[in-house]
Amino acid sequence: MLPLPLLPPRRPPGRFLRVWGRAVHLVDEGGGRSGGPVVMLESGLGGSWLGWDPLVSELRPRPDEGGLRVLRADRPGLGRSQPAPGVPSLALRAAWSAALLDSVGVREPVVVCGHSLGGLYAEAFARLRPERVAGVVLVEAHAPNVTGGVLGRPDLRVRTARVVGDAFRRAGLSQLVAPGVRRLGMRTQSVRRGDQSDVGDAYRSAYGAGHCLTEALVERVLVRDFLAELAELRESVPFPDVPLRVLSAPAADREVYTAQAKMSPQGCHVEVDGALHLMPVDRPDAIADAVRAVADGPLPVGPPARRVHRGDADGVDGVDALYDACP
Numbered sequence: 001m002l003p004l005p006l007l008p009p010r011r012p013p014g015r016f017l018r019v020w021g022r023a024v025h026l027v028d029e030g031g032g033r034s035g036g037p038v039v040m041l042e043s044g045l046g047g048s049w050l051g052w053d054p055l056v057s058e059l060r061p062r063p064d065e066g067g068l069r070v071l072r073a074d075r076p077g078l079g080r081s082q083p084a085p086g087v088p089s090l091a092l093r094a095a096w097s098a099a100l101l102d103s104v105g106v107r108e109p110v111v112v113c114g115h116s117l118g119g120l121y122a123e124a125f126a127r128l129r130p131e132r133v134a135g136v137v138l139v140e141a142h143a144p145n146v147t148g149g150v151l152g153r154p155d156l157r158v159r160t161a162r163v164v165g166d167a168f169r170r171a172g173l174s175q176l177v178a179p180g181v182r183r184l185g186m187r188t189q190s191v192r193r194g195d196q197s198d199v200g201d202a203y204r205s206a207y208g209a210g211h212c213l214t215e216a217l218v219e220r221v222l223v224r225d226f227l228a229e230l231a232e233l234r235e236s237v238p239f240p241d242v243p244l245r246v247l248s249a250p251a252a253d254r255e256v257y258t259a260q261a262k263m264s265p266q267g268c269h270v271e272v273d274g275a276l277h278l279m280p281v282d283r284p285d286a287i288a289d290a291v292r293a294v295a296d297g298p299l300p301v302g303p304p305a306r307r308v309h310r311g312d313a314d315g316v317d318g319v320d321a322l323y324d325a326c327p
Contacts, residue, residue: 010205012080014049019099024073025049025080028104029056031069037134037295038110040097041072042118042125045223046181046216048079050206051115053197055280058288068295071110073100077215079206087158088222090124090229097125098132109134111295113287115280116140117219120226123263127233130240135294136264138246139287140277142256143223150228157221165214174213179203181216190278239263243297245290249275 014027027049031038039059041052049072061067075093076084086092101110111134114122119141126133151157168174182203186195201208244267248257254271261269270290275282 010201012049012205016080017103019096019103020084022076022084023082024076024100024103026071026073026100026104029070030059030061030067036067036069038069038071038106038108039291039295040101040110040112041070042112042114042121043072043075043078044116044118045219046078046178046207046212047115047118048074048206048212050079050197050202051280054284055287055291058284059291068111068291071100071104071106075215077211077218079212080209083211083215087154088218090120090226090233091128093121094125094128097121098129101132111135111137111291113137113291114139114141116277117143117223117226120230123239123260124230124233126240126242127237130242133240133242135243136245137287137290137294138244138260139279140248141246141260142248142253143227150224154222154225158218161217161221162214165211165217168213169210174210175204175208178207178213178216181213182207185278186281189276190281191274191276192282195281234263241265243294244268245270245294247272247279247286247290249277249279 012025012027014025016023016025018024041055043049043051052072056070056072059068059070074081076082076088076096097112101107109132112122112125113136114120116139119138120143122136122138123141126136165174168177182195187193195203197203241264244261244264246257246261246267246269248254248269248271250271250273257269261267270286272279272283272286275286280287
């Protein structure tokens with residue numbers, strides 16, 4: 001089989017830095033007032049910085065406020081971050097996130113916002129690094145379609161996923177499959193049926209690096225392991241007493257999300273109308289309201305205020321080309 005032509009993805013916004021000796025792609029925006037709140041975003045399975053564009057657009061400062069500093073880093077092997085060896089875990093990810101914050105000089109507690117699988121990472125970070133957390137927003141942080149017990153040999157499953165992903169990369173198919181999977185998700189898990197960020201070669205830039213499909217496969221084969229690890233953490237490590245807002249689509253496993261909100265005395269569960277699982281695309285305004293409420297302190301009772309959805313994120317920042325992922 002002849003490989004397809006490999007087109008290098010265009011350079012992304014943001015910059016590259018080293019965390020644990022590996023290049024990490026980070027988009028660091030906002031921070032209008034010195035010492036203001038910092039928000040760290042955790043993408044869903046196989047996600048990248050691009051998936052948060054609608055939310056970041058909503059979080060840009062209003063005329064009467066100083067604004068939040070928003071950090072969205074690609075996990076190792078995803079987006080434009082360099083792959084890392086080994087078997088990922090929630091504990092390893094929490095330590096990595098703390099090292100990332102150290103690398104950009106953020107010492108104060110942050111608001112961590114996680115969507116889907118990123119919500120598992122966010123909760124684990126809050127439990128394992130409570131001194132670094134000022135508040136938590138969990139967005140559709142559940143895996144309802146994953147059932148059954150944990151399979152054995154995670155190292156073998158990860159190795160197999162990487163072999164499969166590498167075969168797609170060598171054939172030049174990863175540049176087609178990874179963006180295609182994202183578009184399929186938009187058609188099946190979003191009421192909008194399309195992504196405002198999917199313009200030009202943006203998807204190829206975010207999901208078209210050769211290793212992205214590989215790491216998405218790795219995360220997928222480990223979802224049950226992550227759920228089991230989180231269950232153990234819930235039994236042994238308390239959730240910090242910080243503001244917590246849990247957002248879900250209407251009638252989607254309501255008992256699960258209500259229980260999540262009860263993890264903190266300051267917790268609150270809100271069902272968000274007009275959204276399916278990809279809420280960062282469907283209702284970024286609702287997530288932005290939750291992030292602001294958590295960043296401002298104790299949560300009010302009731303749903304977030306409705307606002308008209310705004311348009312695309314604008315601008316492209318310069319890049320320090322420490323690492324520019326190739327197919």
